[in-house]
Amino acid sequence: MTRKAHCCCGACSIEVEGDPVLNAVCHCGNCKRRTGSAFGWSAYFADERVTARAGDFGLYEITGANPQQRWFCAACGTTLLWKADAWPARTGVAGGCFTEIPLPEPTATVSNNGRCAWLGLPGDWRTAL
Template identity: 40%
Template sequence: MKREASCSCGTLSITAKGEPVKISVCHCRECQRRTGSAFGVAVFFDKERVAASGASNSYTRSGDSGRSIEFRFCPACGSTVFWMPEFREDLVAVALGCFDEPSSLVPEQSVYEENRMGWVGLDLLGGDCQSRKP
């Protein structure tokens, strides 16, 4: 299976082959700031199964682990399409909302629940949610 994802204007895109390694909802304050929403959703793929095309800019920050996370975003529209966490060097995370068919990708875990907005309720994998820190 091949999945396509792109930014809002279509300048930056990514193709991922195969099934994701995991799909995670993150409620950390940094994901809230990055998305401008209550949480972010990362679809993780093995690095060697992902190919990006188009121009991108990057922003690198430190995560709670002290290791860096490099975010790649479109220089035209600003959409963050994917990122590479140093603590998981073999994986690339792709923003769920950037996929052509995001509804086919269902999160299986929720992390940083202590920062979850009180009005957010998730039914992950039929209610079998793993809530933990990454």
């Protein structure tokens, strides 16, 4: 199965094959700032499962303790995908950007020490960190 994630304006996209190797919500400050929300929905795919990328992307690089490269739409600003040095050979894609063929429900929650106290999650999700 091929899935395509789009930015808000539709100018940028990424295509991936199959299901993610990790489908999780993250509560770290980095993901909260990236999304402007209470958490970030991150779907990680093996690099070889990324089959296409299209559009005019800008690049934002994070240096320091957790180096990352984030690609965002130059027109609307949606962060669509990223690479993190901590997880080589994987490409992260914003889970909410898969709207035509949505991803399955996330199965993990990470960086839970940053989770908003009012946010409840399913009890059967795997917890990491």
